[in-house]
Amino acid sequence: xxxxxxxxxxxxxxxxxxxxxxxxxxxxxxxxxxxxxxxxxxxxxxxxxxxxxxxxxxxxxxxxxxxxxxxxxxxxxxxxxxxxxxxxxxxxxxxxxxxxxxxxxxxxxxxxxxxxxxxxxxxxxxxxxxxxxxxxxxxxxxxxxxxxxxxxxxxxxxxxxxxxxxxxxxxxxxxxxxxxxxxxxxxxxxxxxxxxxxxxxxxxxxxxxxxxxxxxxxxxxxxxxxxxxxxxxxxxxxxxxxxxxxxxxxxxxxxxxxxxxxxxxxxxxxxxxxxxxxxxxxxxxxxxxxxxxxxxxx
Amino acid sequence: xxxxxxxxxxxxxxxxxxxxxxxxxxxxxxxxxxxxxxxxxxxxxxxxxxxxxxxxxxxxxxxxxxxxxxxxxxxxxxxxxxxxxxxxxxxxxxxxxxxxxxxxxxxxxxxxxxxxxxxxxxxxxxxxxxxxxxxxxxxxxxxxxxxxxxxxxxxxxxxxxxxxxxxxxxxxxxxxxxxxxxxxxxxxxxxxxxxxxxxxxxxxxxxxxxxxxxxxxxxxxxxxxxxxxxxxxxxxxxxxxxxxxxxxxxxxxxxxxxxxxxxxxxxxxxxxx
Numbered sequence: 001x002x003x004x005x006x007x008x009x010x011x012x013x014x015x016x017x018x019x020x021x022x023x024x025x026x027x028x029x030x031x032x033x034x035x036x037x038x039x040x041x042x043x044x045x046x047x048x049x050x051x052x053x054x055x056x057x058x059x060x061x062x063x064x065x066x067x068x069x070x071x072x073x074x075x076x077x078x079x080x081x082x083x084x085x086x087x088x089x090x091x092x093x094x095x096x097x098x099x100x101x102x103x104x105x106x107x108x109x110x111x112x113x114x115x116x117x118x119x120x121x122x123x124x125x126x127x128x129x130x131x132x133x134x135x136x137x138x139x140x141x142x143x144x145x146x147x148x149x150x151x152x153x154x155x156x157x158x159x160x161x162x163x164x165x166x167x168x169x170x171x172x173x174x175x176x177x178x179x180x181x182x183x184x185x186x187x188x189x190x191x192x193x194x195x196x197x198x199x200x201x202x203x204x205x206x207x208x209x210x211x212x213x214x215x216x217x218x219x220x221x222x223x224x225x226x227x228x229x230x231x232x233x234x235x236x237x238x239x240x241x242x243x244x245x246x247x248x249x250x251x252x253x254x255x256x257x258x259x260x261x262x263x264x265x266x267x268x269x270x271x272x273x274x275x276x277x278x279x280x281x282x283x284x285x286x287x288x289x290x291x292x293x294x295x296x297x298x
Numbered sequence: 299x300x301x302x303x304x305x306x307x308x309x310x311x312x313x314x315x316x317x318x319x320x321x322x323x324x325x326x327x328x329x330x331x332x333x334x335x336x337x338x339x340x341x342x343x344x345x346x347x348x349x350x351x352x353x354x355x356x357x358x359x360x361x362x363x364x365x366x367x368x369x370x371x372x373x374x375x376x377x378x379x380x381x382x383x384x385x386x387x388x389x390x391x392x393x394x395x396x397x398x399x400x401x402x403x404x405x406x407x408x409x410x411x412x413x414x415x416x417x418x419x420x421x422x423x424x425x426x427x428x429x430x431x432x433x434x435x436x437x438x439x440x441x442x443x444x445x446x447x448x449x450x451x452x453x454x455x456x457x458x459x460x461x462x463x464x465x466x467x468x469x470x471x472x473x474x475x476x477x478x479x480x481x482x483x484x485x486x487x488x489x490x491x492x493x494x495x496x497x498x499x500x501x502x503x504x505x506x507x508x509x510x511x512x513x514x515x516x517x518x519x520x521x522x523x524x525x526x527x528x529x530x531x532x533x534x535x536x537x538x539x540x541x542x543x544x545x546x547x548x549x550x551x552x553x554x555x556x557x558x559x560x561x562x563x564x565x566x567x568x569x570x571x
Contacts, residue, residue: 049386078390085383099304102300105301
């Protein structure tokens, strides 16, 4: 018995001569939300399909709870939202969800679920008349069927407007709060930043990072950016005193590592009236992602 | 079992919803009626009742139409789902691939059977009403409907096979058209050419009949014609069918759906969505 809802150990997948996944290990605990980031073709979707048992592994091992991928138990306890999914246009949302509930082998409150994802009014309309966002919501509704132990979401926010994205993350939080391990493959870095517990980055099939956002920032040692606005024509003076670079007639930019941030701030504060404003930008996930995904620093 | 039923009932719903069932039934009905009325002229001269003539014409029709309708319905079954992205989702549910394929097959076959029974049945009833029918011609009609459904089953399964082998629904449609052309037209042309070349040599007398019933479309024709003297007389096709044992054509037509389904199942197993 393992504590993890999802255990991936040293997984390798070759397609012909190319290695799509190389020695990838990942664990997701019940109730944990993990973001899986990477470029197109980094192996995110392939990893998800190996977890579902749709793609055989070349090497390594995956366990969903204690079950093998593709086994009856694993299929029943795993929920999946494919990237840009669409359904048969002739069916209504309710009928499509009914099919999934019957395949899952359980009674479900289908109108309630559709209401939950905001399709309450559209449930008896044909899917052919749905917008992309509505199809995505329908896909999300089937994820909620039957309290899954593991939820695999491939680009869940694609095609959703900002309000719908917030709704989506509210639903994901609810899933996690109920003990579902959630793995989200995504490009939408800014959203993932605030909405997940841990971040794993894949680069060309290799896992280059796997930690919380704070730890990743600390490890990467990316600089915090201070932008200082000086009053009048003191900008040159300020730039000289702080060792920053002047970027326009009134502003100076200083890049400093996390441990030297306070020191720089104190120095700036000591300059008194000359400074009219300070803006501080800590490294964002985007910078981190660029750091890990491009340079491949471990 | 509930999963099989869930798939089958959903597929049936789709066939009704997108009016495929209605269209197929109307097509069968119109062609069958047209042939029955157009083909009623030679009744007197050959000395068989009108229903027999009607069944003969409809046999010729069904050779072309049953495979065509079956392929039209089945080519999309796997490639279409793969293209929509819903195949990977469907396969992430507890239903097995065999169960999924069998569920679709059951619904599609039921729809075909419905269209055939209504189309041929209505035409047969009209022929019987106007031109009389005997026990033998009624049996011939029942046989026509039953064998048409079997022939449809063969091409449904072959449709799943090409659907599993294709990367897109468009490619599957193209392959299906090719399949139809080969089985229904080109195969016969090839055999005919070989017979003409051979004259009445060994090939024509011993190999040709077996090659003929190896094709499900021809087995369908042979079964319907050789099983009824009246139909054989009305169609003028007696020769080749008589050199074969009576079980040859039925065996071929019963084995084909099983073989084609097994092939489709094997191809579907290898699909990585």
